[in-house]
Structure formats: C-alpha cells, structure tokens
Amino acid sequence: MDNPLSETPKGQLSARIRRDIEQRILLGEWAPGFRIPMERELMETYGCARMTVNKALSALAASGLIERRRKAGSFVSQPLSQSAVIEIPDVRAEVEAIGQAYRLEVISRQQRRSTRADMERLNVQSPRQVLAVHCRHFAGLRVHAFEDRLIDLVSVPDAAEIAFADEPPGTWLRGHVPWSEAENRISALNADASLADRLGVKQGSACLQVERSTWRGKRPITAVRMFYPGETYRLIAHFSPKGDVPRREPA
Amino acid sequence: MDNPLSETPKGQLSARIRRDIEQRILLGEWAPGFRIPMERELMETYGCARMTVNKALSALAASGLIERRRKAGSFVSQPLSQSAVIEIPDVRAEVEAIGQAYRLEVISRQQRRSTRADMERLNVQSPRQVLAVHCRHFAGLRVHAFEDRLIDLVSVPDAAEIAFADEPPGTWLRGHVPWSEAENRISALNADASLADRLGVKQGSACLQVERSTWRGKRPITAVRMFYPGETYRLIAHFSPKGDVPRREPA
DNA sequence: CAGTGGTCTAGACCACCGG
DNA sequence: CGGTGGTCTAGACCACTGG
Structure with missing residues (x-):
C-alpha cells in the first residue's frame, strides 16, 4: 500500500x-x-x-x-532553529548578550558505564555508556555558571567524539540532536565548599540551580545541572497564555 | 459599514x-x-x-x-481556564498537590497612591492607586512562600473591595482578570533577617525568588515577588519546542 | 519566471451533545 | 433531534523567491 x-x-x-x-x-x-x-x-x-x-x-x-x-x-530543521530559546537558553549567547567575553573551561570529561546515580538522573532502567562533563562558563573573568552534564551515548553516540574544547555541550547538543520534550526543575541552594570554589563565591552564598532533562520521544538525551551565582543571575521568561508566541503589533 | x-x-x-x-x-x-x-x-x-x-x-x-x-x-473563557498552569502556578493547588493543608495569612493590605518604587515595579510612568498586599502561604505548619504583591487598581478596580481573607490574591486575579502577557524573573538570594523571619528559615539560607509581572495588552495588572525556601521548593516546567503542548501517545 | 507555499472559497458530511 | 463546531474537499488566486 x-x-x-x-x-x-x-x-x-x-x-x-x-x-x-x-x-x-x-x-x-x-x-x-x-x-x-x-x-x-x-x-x-x-x-x-x-x-x-x-x-x-x-x-x-x-x-x-x-x-x-x-x-x-x-x-x-537543523535542530538548533529558534526552538524554545526561552526555555533552553544558550549559555554563550547569554553571556555575550550582556557584553561580556565568553570562555569555556572543561574541568572533566569522562566516558563510562552508567552508575546507579547516572541511571537515576537519566531516568532509565538499563545500564549504558554515558558521557559525564563538568565545565565552567566564564563571563569575562567572572564565573557565569558551573555545568554538570550527563549525556546518554545510546541516544547521542556522536557525542563520544566531541571534546567540547570550544563549543559548550549544550550548544553542541542543540545543534545536533532534535528533542521533543524537556523539563526544568529550578531551586535555590547554599553553596557548599566545593560549589563555592567552582563558582568563585563565598561558601554559603545563595545559588540558583537549574536541572534540565531532555528527551527525544521516550529516549533520554541529556540531564544537566547548571549552577549560577544567585545574586547576579536571573532566569527570565516572557510568555503568553497557552504557549502563544507574543505577537508584535504592526506599527 | x-x-x-x-x-x-x-x-x-x-x-x-x-x-x-x-x-x-x-x-x-x-x-x-x-x-x-x-x-x-x-x-x-x-x-x-x-x-x-x-x-x-x-x-x-x-x-x-x-x-x-x-x-x-x-x-x-473564565480567565482561570487552564491557561499557563506551568508558568503561573496556583499556590493553593501547589500546596494541596503535595498533600499538605493550605492556609493563607494576610500580613498587610494597603491601598495607596503609587510611590516611585511602585511605579517602577509596575513599569508605569503616571501615579495611580495601587493595592499592596503582603501575605504568607502555609503548607501545614511550614511556610511555603512569602508573597509581596502590587496590584494596579486602574486595571483591576474590583480588587479594592477584596480582603483576600481566604482566597490568595494570585488565585483571585487569575479568576477575575484576563491577561495577555507575563514575565517571570527568577533568582536566588540569601535570606536577610526580615525574610528569614517571614519564611521561618535561618538567616542566610538560600531562597528562591520569583518576580512576575502580568499585563493585559499594554496595561500592567500586577507585579508580585514570591519567596520560597530554596531547599524544599522546586519550580518545575515541562515543555516542548516552540510551545507545543506535550501530546500523549495513544496507547 | 515559474515553482512552491500561503491563503481563501463554497460547499459538504459528520460527530457530538444540549434542549 | 437538530444546531453547532470539526473537519475535509477540490479548486482558485496570489506572493514570494530561488534558479
């Protein structure tokens, strides 16, 4: 037929x-x-x-x-498109939008068989190869964000070959992997010694944590934790009822 | 014609x-x-x-x-509808969803001519009557959130007659005033003495702050600051590219 | 300049559900 | 049961733009 x-x-x-x-x-x-x-x-x-x-x-x-x-x-579409610019901001664009020089520092990058914790973060039952990346995003000399990312190599095998020396993992993923669903979980926390060191803030200072999981259909793509110094960062979302795109009136 | x-x-x-x-x-x-x-x-x-x-x-x-x-x-539609349940959560529903008893406590309620700060919060140029409401939302015995709200009485004259003794201001507004645009600004901050007291947390502990402004067309309706104890609260948003409503696959 | 999407038409049949 | 929205049809003209 x-x-x-x-x-x-x-x-x-x-x-x-x-x-x-x-x-x-x-x-x-x-x-x-x-x-x-x-x-x-x-x-x-x-x-x-x-x-x-x-x-x-x-x-x-x-x-x-x-x-x-x-x-x-x-x-x-190339997966990047304009998709959900509000919900999934591009870190580099974010930094450059405020007129700062962007720099990426990869702290660690490890391919491994998923631990129990990894599987929980990705919300999967079966073990698999994953890529764990820790990195920092700088705005000028200041740390703009610390990123703790896990990529499911079953869904995104190409990621195994990427060093993320220049392009942040989030940007690379957006440009190479189409996604159909995502979820943000936002909370505040006091920086412990480790996080304070990574963000360059005082221990105990308030930080904003954004955990985001992304799927293509039912397959997880990536789970990421982004930490921002709370005093400076603001997550801004402009929206209309029921997901309307805000329309500009013709002048 | x-x-x-x-x-x-x-x-x-x-x-x-x-x-x-x-x-x-x-x-x-x-x-x-x-x-x-x-x-x-x-x-x-x-x-x-x-x-x-x-x-x-x-x-x-x-x-x-x-x-x-x-x-x-x-x-x-009655303005409540299902509109943007993700972006503008209903506090009472939120509390009851986690199986806690909801209670509202109005700390202060003042109608006044807008101060310079009020006008800045509402992003308007001309002075007007406004209603300022401070209140706390309880989940059981714990404080779930502290709310600092400003309502533009030009846009919402009916609000002047409401005591908000039982229904939270946000819920009342959603049920009575249609809105066309809103903006969330999210940040983290360390609780000062005053906020710590209001939230029942230790001074210096991380809190989540959600500032939200709402408009009908170009007229501001309300500007609110919600403060949540950061350790417990999580703002969750589930979404799809370009504002798609997540569709359920037919079984 | 011609192929493609963008939009509209006039009409049709149907499913649903309120009176 | 019949009024209403939900959807589809077969066709048309137009605007835009890439080759």
Missing part, C-alpha cells in the same frame, strides 16, 4: 499525517536538511486534499520541526 | 478576524461567559468563508481565550 498511515485510522487525518512525518524526522529517516516532498506530492501520497496536508505541515513548522520557504520547499 | 475590521487590510484575513475578536475580549466588550456569534454568523459579519472564521476561532481556543462546545457555541 502506498499510504503510509496506519490502516486503522484514529483521530483527525491531518493529525495523523503530522504524526507520520514527525516520526520520520524524530527517528532519523528524514535527517536535518532533508527536503520534504512538497504539498502537491504529499496530497497524492496520503490521498487527501492539499489543505489537509498544509494543516499538518503548518503545525510542524509552527513547532519548529520543519522550515518552509516559498519556491524552495519544506526542509527538516 | 457592517464589517468591523480596519478599512486598510494588513496581513492575513483570519489573523485580522482573530485580533478583532481578541480585542473585544481583552477590552471587556465581550465579558467572560459571553457567547460569541457562531461561525455561520461571523462568516457573514466579516464577509468570508466559514473556514476562515474557523481558523481564527480555533486559534483563540488553542490560546485559551475562548472555549468551544458543539451545539452550545463558543464562549469567552
């Missing part, structure tokens, strides 16, 4: 088309940069009207998974 | 219809609970096809501003 949709239709046609294409992208069949068949082809593939295909593709474009250009066609 | 859209069309028709309806709601012409004209009426009002109206209304429903029910019609 030509039609790649499941034989027992459930739900809206446009939603099923969307899921079908989404799966091809998330499972890697259609890699970043791949040119998606155009609407007039897909409408034959799925045997439906062009508006129906358009609805599916428009939704995918709105969610950032694909990018569309007239005349050129529709392309699978 | 019957057509309520601006005479010089700019942008997509469906988007202009959406903005037109959105304005009626945000400016209060169509109050919460109001039944919006049905699609077949609106399509005559705006002189366009039903699909075009449907696109506008679907977008409004997706953003939570209206609710739609077959046979019944489309209604302006």
Whole structure:
C-alpha cells in the first residue's frame, strides 16, 4: 500500500499525517536538511486534499520541526532553529548578550558505564555508556555558571567524539540532536565548599540551580545541572497564555 | 459599514478576524461567559468563508481565550481556564498537590497612591492607586512562600473591595482578570533577617525568588515577588519546542 | 519566471451533545 | 433531534523567491 498511515485510522487525518512525518524526522529517516516532498506530492501520497496536508505541515513548522520557504520547499530543521530559546537558553549567547567575553573551561570529561546515580538522573532502567562533563562558563573573568552534564551515548553516540574544547555541550547538543520534550526543575541552594570554589563565591552564598532533562520521544538525551551565582543571575521568561508566541503589533 | 475590521487590510484575513475578536475580549466588550456569534454568523459579519472564521476561532481556543462546545457555541473563557498552569502556578493547588493543608495569612493590605518604587515595579510612568498586599502561604505548619504583591487598581478596580481573607490574591486575579502577557524573573538570594523571619528559615539560607509581572495588552495588572525556601521548593516546567503542548501517545 | 507555499472559497458530511 | 463546531474537499488566486 502506498499510504503510509496506519490502516486503522484514529483521530483527525491531518493529525495523523503530522504524526507520520514527525516520526520520520524524530527517528532519523528524514535527517536535518532533508527536503520534504512538497504539498502537491504529499496530497497524492496520503490521498487527501492539499489543505489537509498544509494543516499538518503548518503545525510542524509552527513547532519548529520543519522550515518552509516559498519556491524552495519544506526542509527538516537543523535542530538548533529558534526552538524554545526561552526555555533552553544558550549559555554563550547569554553571556555575550550582556557584553561580556565568553570562555569555556572543561574541568572533566569522562566516558563510562552508567552508575546507579547516572541511571537515576537519566531516568532509565538499563545500564549504558554515558558521557559525564563538568565545565565552567566564564563571563569575562567572572564565573557565569558551573555545568554538570550527563549525556546518554545510546541516544547521542556522536557525542563520544566531541571534546567540547570550544563549543559548550549544550550548544553542541542543540545543534545536533532534535528533542521533543524537556523539563526544568529550578531551586535555590547554599553553596557548599566545593560549589563555592567552582563558582568563585563565598561558601554559603545563595545559588540558583537549574536541572534540565531532555528527551527525544521516550529516549533520554541529556540531564544537566547548571549552577549560577544567585545574586547576579536571573532566569527570565516572557510568555503568553497557552504557549502563544507574543505577537508584535504592526506599527 | 457592517464589517468591523480596519478599512486598510494588513496581513492575513483570519489573523485580522482573530485580533478583532481578541480585542473585544481583552477590552471587556465581550465579558467572560459571553457567547460569541457562531461561525455561520461571523462568516457573514466579516464577509468570508466559514473556514476562515474557523481558523481564527480555533486559534483563540488553542490560546485559551475562548472555549468551544458543539451545539452550545463558543464562549469567552473564565480567565482561570487552564491557561499557563506551568508558568503561573496556583499556590493553593501547589500546596494541596503535595498533600499538605493550605492556609493563607494576610500580613498587610494597603491601598495607596503609587510611590516611585511602585511605579517602577509596575513599569508605569503616571501615579495611580495601587493595592499592596503582603501575605504568607502555609503548607501545614511550614511556610511555603512569602508573597509581596502590587496590584494596579486602574486595571483591576474590583480588587479594592477584596480582603483576600481566604482566597490568595494570585488565585483571585487569575479568576477575575484576563491577561495577555507575563514575565517571570527568577533568582536566588540569601535570606536577610526580615525574610528569614517571614519564611521561618535561618538567616542566610538560600531562597528562591520569583518576580512576575502580568499585563493585559499594554496595561500592567500586577507585579508580585514570591519567596520560597530554596531547599524544599522546586519550580518545575515541562515543555516542548516552540510551545507545543506535550501530546500523549495513544496507547 | 515559474515553482512552491500561503491563503481563501463554497460547499459538504459528520460527530457530538444540549434542549 | 437538530444546531453547532470539526473537519475535509477540490479548486482558485496570489506572493514570494530561488534558479
């Protein structure tokens, strides 16, 4: 059968088309940069009207998974895209936005079989190879953040080859791995001796901790703990109800 | 002219219809609970096809501003709705979700002409009447959060009559005032003597501070500072790229 | 300049659910 | 049961832009 949709239709046609294409992208069949068949082809593939295909593709474009250009066609996004700039800030951009020179210092980088603690952080049951990276992000001479990251090498095998000498792990991941879900957990804590030393602050001073887990479908990609000196750092999120993108009024 | 859209069309028709309806709601012409004209009426009002109206209304429903029910019609949402439960948590629900008894204690409540500091917090230029509320949220016997809130009585005149004896200000506002934009600023700080006393923690212990400003259009509604004991509180946000609502896979 | 997406139309059928 | 929204169709014209 030509039609790649499941034989027992459930739900809206446009939603099923969307899921079908989404799966091809998330499972890697259609890699970043791949040119998606155009609407007039897909409408034959799925045997439906062009508006129906358009609805599916428009939704995918709105969610950032694909990018569309007239005349050129529709392309699978490079994972970086503009996705969720608010929720997952780029550390380097963050530092440079405040006019400071960015510098990355990798403290340690270790590939290992996951410990019990690692598996808990990644929320997985089975042992696997993981990459643990500790690094510091500098804004000028000041420490902007300390990062404690764990990468699932099953989901991201390419990471094993990356030294992260120049590009921060978070930036590299955003540029190479598409993600579908993430979770931030934010808390405050008093810096212990070790953390105080790493951040260059006094022991006991308040720090902001952002723990973030990222998944592609059900597979974990990475779990990271970012520590910021609390006095200076502010996590800012601008938003509208139900995830609306704030719209600018035409002048 | 019957057509309520601006005479010089700019942008997509469906988007202009959406903005037109959105304005009626945000400016209060169509109050919460109001039944919006049905699609077949609106399509005559705006002189366009039903699909075009449907696109506008679907977008409004997706953003939570209206609710739609077959046979019944489309209604302006009660502001509470499900809007942005992640970004603007309800304190009482938060406490009860962890199985604790919720209690609200209003420390002070003062209506006054805005001070210079008030105007800065609300980000307005002109003086106005404001309501300043300090209160504590208890989870059982423990202080869950200390709240320092400022309400713009120009935008929310009804608030002047509310004692907040039982319902927290944030909950009341969510249930009575529609908002279109908000911003969270998150940081960590060491509790000074005053804050430590209010939160029932040791002086110097790390606390999480969430500053939030809320607007309806360009008018400020409220500015609030919430302080949480950092060791226990965690602000959790689950999200997908570009504001997608996380979808559940059909089993 | 022609291929592609963006949008709209006029109509249709259906599912749902309130009266 | 019938009114309402939900969705899809088959087609059209247009705007943009890449080749």
